[in-house]
Amino acid sequence: MTILKLALKNLLGAGLRTWLNVFVLSLSFVLIIFARGLIDGMNRQAEQAMIASEIAGGHFQHPAYDPYDPLTLADAHGPVPAPLAALASSGKAAPVLVIQGTIYPEGRLFTVRVNGIDPGQALLNIPTSFLAAPNAPNAPTDDASDAEIPVLIGTRMAKMTGLEKGDTFTLQWRDARGTFDAREAAVVEIFSTSVQTVDSGQIWVPLALLREMTGHSGEATFVVIAQGTAAPVLAAPASARPSGTPADPGAWVFRGPDYFLSDLKAMVESKTAGSSILYAILLLLAMLAIFDTQVLSIFHRRREMGTLMALGFTRTKVIGLFTLEGMLNGVLAALVAAVYGIPLLAWIARTGWALPGDTDSYGFALGERIFPAYGLGLVAGTTALVLLVTTVASFLPTRRIAKLKPTDALRGRMS
Amino acid sequence: MTDTPLIVTKDLKKIYAMGPHKLEALAGVTLSFDKGEFAGLVGPSGSGKTTLLNIIGSLDAPSEGSAVVMGRRVETLSHKEAARLRNRHIGFIFQTFNLLPVYSVYENVEFALLLLGDPPAVRRRKVMAALDWVHLADRTKSKPAQLSGGESQRVAIARAVVKEPDIVLADEPTANLDAVNSHNILQTMERLNRELGTTFIFATHDGKVMQYLRRKITLVDGRVASDEPVDGRVSSDEPGEGRSATPPATPAPGARP
Numbered sequence: 001m002t003i004l005k006l007a008l009k010n011l012l013g014a015g016l017r018t019w020l021n022v023f024v025l026s027l028s029f030v031l032i033i034f035a036r037g038l039i040d041g042m043n044r045q046a047e048q049a050m051i052a053s054e055i056a057g058g059h060f061q062h063p064a065y066d067p068y069d070p071l072t073l074a075d076a077h078g079p080v081p082a083p084l085a086a087l088a089s090s091g092k093a094a095p096v097l098v099i100q101g102t103i104y105p106e107g108r109l110f111t112v113r114v115n116g117i118d119p120g121q122a123l124l125n126i127p128t129s130f131l132a133a134p135n136a137p138n139a140p141t142d143d144a145s146d147a148e149i150p151v152l153i154g155t156r157m158a159k160m161t162g163l164e165k166g167d168t169f170t171l172q173w174r175d176a177r178g179t180f181d182a183r184e185a186a187v188v189e190i191f192s193t194s195v196q197t198v199d200s201g202q203i204w205v206p207l208a209l210l211r212e213m214t215g216h217s218g219e220a221t222f223v224v225i226a227q228g229t230a231a232p233v234l235a236a237p238a239s240a241r242p243s244g245t246p247a248d249p250g251a252w253v254f255r256g257p258d259y260f261l262s263d264l265k266a267m268v269e270s271k272t273a274g275s276s277i278l279y280a281i282l283l284l285l286a287m288l289a290i291f292d293t294q295v296l297s298i299f300h301r302r303r304e305m306g307t308l309m310a311l312g313f314t315r316t317k318v319i320g321l322f323t324l325e326g327m328l329n330g331v332l333a334a335l336v337a338a339v340y341g342i343p344l345l346a347w348i349a350r351t352g353w354a355l356p357g358d359t360d361s362y363g364f365a366l367g368e369r370i371f372p373a374y375g376l377g378l379v380a381g382t383t384a385l386v387l388l389v390t391t392v393a394s395f396l397p398t399r400r401i402a403k404l405k406p407t408d409a410l411r412g413r414m415s
Numbered sequence: 416m417t418d419t420p421l422i423v424t425k426d427l428k429k430i431y432a433m434g435p436h437k438l439e440a441l442a443g444v445t446l447s448f449d450k451g452e453f454a455g456l457v458g459p460s461g462s463g464k465t466t467l468l469n470i471i472g473s474l475d476a477p478s479e480g481s482a483v484v485m486g487r488r489v490e491t492l493s494h495k496e497a498a499r500l501r502n503r504h505i506g507f508i509f510q511t512f513n514l515l516p517v518y519s520v521y522e523n524v525e526f527a528l529l530l531l532g533d534p535p536a537v538r539r540r541k542v543m544a545a546l547d548w549v550h551l552a553d554r555t556k557s558k559p560a561q562l563s564g565g566e567s568q569r570v571a572i573a574r575a576v577v578k579e580p581d582i583v584l585a586d587e588p589t590a591n592l593d594a595v596n597s598h599n600i601l602q603t604m605e606r607l608n609r610e611l612g613t614t615f616i617f618a619t620h621d622g623k624v625m626q627y628l629r630r631k632i633t634l635v636d637g638r639v640a641s642d643e644p645v646d647g648r649v650s651s652d653e654p655g656e657g658r659s660a661t662p663p664a665t666p667a668p669g670a671r672p
Contacts, residue, residue, distance in 0.1 A: 002529045013517030307513040312502025312530045314495050406474040
C-alpha cells in the first residue's frame with residue numbers, strides 16, 4: 001500500500017512528463033482497439049453479408065458441381081431430392097439451377113453464369129421478387145417462348161456490361177440436348193450488394209423459366225437451406241461408400257456456412273497478421289516512451305532511492321516502486337483512453353468508418369462503411385497487453401537498482 | 416546509559432577499489448557508543464567520517480573488522496535485515512535533507528511509520544508530536560520545495576526521530592544552513608537526545624556542531640586520532656551566539672513526564 005501510494009504520488013508529481021507518457025500510451029490503447037475492432041467489424045460484416053446474400057443456412061450441392069469450374073456446370077444439375085423439395089415447398093429451401101450462358105449487350109460478348117431462382121424466395125438477400133413483379137416492363141407472360149427473359153443483375157455486372165435497368169440484350173445458352181438457343185432478355189432491376197459472388201459475371205432469372213429454357217425440369221444445381229433449418233440426411237456420406245465406387249448422382253453434398261466462410265476467415269487471418277505490425281509499432285512507441293522515462297527517472301532520482309533505502313526500503317522494494325510507477329502509466333493511460341476513447345469509438349461504431357476507394361478491390365464482401373466491433377475480449381486483451389508491455393518496459397531499466405549501493409545512491413551516483 | 420554499548424566497532428577497515436589503486440577510507444577503527452550519547456566524528460574531508468557513519472547505519476559493509484549495532488553484526492546482515500535494522504532502530508539526517516519531493520511535510524514524516532506498519536491513529540499522533548517538536552505543526556501540507564533550508568532540515572529531523580529510533584546518524588546536518596538555523600537544529604537534536612535518550616552521532620567539521628557535542632572523536636586518514644569528552648559543552652538552556660533560547664511548546668515525541 002505504501003509503495004502504491006508513493007508510486008502514484010511520484011507519478012502524478014512528475015506533472016507534464018507523466019501526462020505526455022499517459023497520452024501517448026492512451027493513443028496506443030485507442031488505436032489498437034480501433035484497428036482490431038475495425039478488422040473484427042469487417043470480418044463480421046463480410047460474414048453477415050455472405051450469409052444473407054449467398055449462404056443462408058448452407059447449400060446442398062449436386063455432386064458434380066464445382067463452383068470454381070464453369071465447365072462442370074453442364075453436368076452439375078439433377079432432380080431436387082425429395083426431402084429438399086419438401087423443404088422448398090415449405091419455404092425453407094430455395095433450389096438454384098445454374099448454367100453457363102453468353103450475353104451480347106450492345107454487340108459485345110460476355111460469358112456469364114445464369115442462375116435460376118424462385119422469384120418468391122426469401123432466403124437470400126437478393127431482390128428476386130423483381131423477376132415476378134407484374135408491373136415489371138418485361139415480366140414473364142403466359143407465352144414464355146416469345147417474351148423477353150426478365151433478368152436481375154448486380155451493380156458490378158451492370159458496370160462491367162454497361163447495362164442499365166430496362167436494357168435488353170441477347171442471351172445464348174445450351175439446352176439439355178446440347179442445342180444452342182438464344183432469346184432476348186431485359187434487365188428488370190439492378191441490385192446493390194457487397195457480396196461479389198452473387199453479382200460479378202452473373203445474371204439471375206426465374207427458376208421455372210430457366211428450367212423450361214434448358215429442359216431441366218424439376219432440376220437444380222444446388223439448394224439453399226434456410227438459416228436455422230437442420231440439414232436433412234439425403235444419402236450415405238462418400239466416406240461410407242466402398243473405395244473406388246463412383247459418386248452416387250443422388251448423393252448431394254451439404255456445404256455448411258463454415259465451408260463457405262473458410263476462405264474469408266483465412267483472408268481475415270492474413271490481414272490480421274499484417275495489422276499486427278501496426279500494433280507492434282504502436283506498442284513499441286509506448287514501450288520506448290516508458291523505457292526512456294524510467295531510465296531518466298532512475299538517473300535523476302538516485303538520491304531519492306538512497307533516501308528510501310536509508311528509511312528502510314530494500315532494493316527489491318525500490319525496484320518494485322519504480323516498476324509500479326511505470327506500470328501505473330499504463331493504468332492511467334487506460335483511464336484516459338476510456339475518457340476520450342469510449343465516446344470516440346462508440347461514435348465510429350455507430351456511424352461507421354468510410355472506406356476509401358473501390359471496396360471491391362479489397363477481396364471482401366464489404367460495404368462502403370465498416371462498422372467496427374469491439375468485444376469485451378478485445379478491450380480486455382488490449383488492456384492486458386499494454387499493461388504487460390508497460391510493466392516489462394518499466395522493469396527492465398530498474399534492474400540497475402539491484403546493483404545500486406545505498407551509499408552511492410545517497411551521493412547521487414550509480415554503482 | 417546502559418552497560419551494553421549500542422554500537423561497537425572493532426578494527427574496522429573499509430577499502431575502496433579505485434581502478435588499479437586501493438583507497439583505505441577506514442584503517443582500523445575501534446570505538447563503542449553507549450545509549451544516549453551525543454557524539455561527533457570530526458576531521459577533515461576524506462578522513463572517513465561518512466564512511467564510518469554509513470557502516471554504523473548498515474548502509475555499507477566493512478571490508479574488514481566488525482561493527483555490531485544493536486546487537487547485530489552489520490557485515491553479516493542481508494539487504495533485507497539491514498533494511499529492517501535501519502527502519503526500526505536508526506534515523507538518518509543528511510546534509511541535503513533528502514526529503515521526498517512529492518510528499519508533503521506530514522507525509523514525509525509519516526513515511527517512516529508507514530514502513531513500520533503503525534495504525535493510522537498512532538501515526539497521526541506521532542507525526543503531529545514530532546512536527547510540533549520541530550515547530551512545523553502548521554506546515555503539514557507544505558511541499559519540500561516550499562520550505563527554507565532550516566525548515567527542511569527540521570522536517571528531516573522529525574522524520575528521523577518520529578519512529579523513536581535508538582540511534583540517529585546525522586551527516587553534516589548543518590552544512591547547508593545558516594548560523595541561526597544551525598543552532599536551532601542543534602538545540603532541537605540536543606533536546607531530543609536529553610528527553611528521549613536517543614543516541615546521536617554526527618559526522619561534521621562544523622564548529623557550531625562541536626559546541627554541542629559531549630564526545631568528540633577525531634578521525635585522520637581513517638584512524639581515530641583522538642576520542643575525548645567535551646567539557647565546554649553549551650546547553651540549550653544557555654543561549655550562545657545566534658541561538659534561540661525558546662523552549663519547545665510540547666514535549667519530545669515519546670518523552671515521559
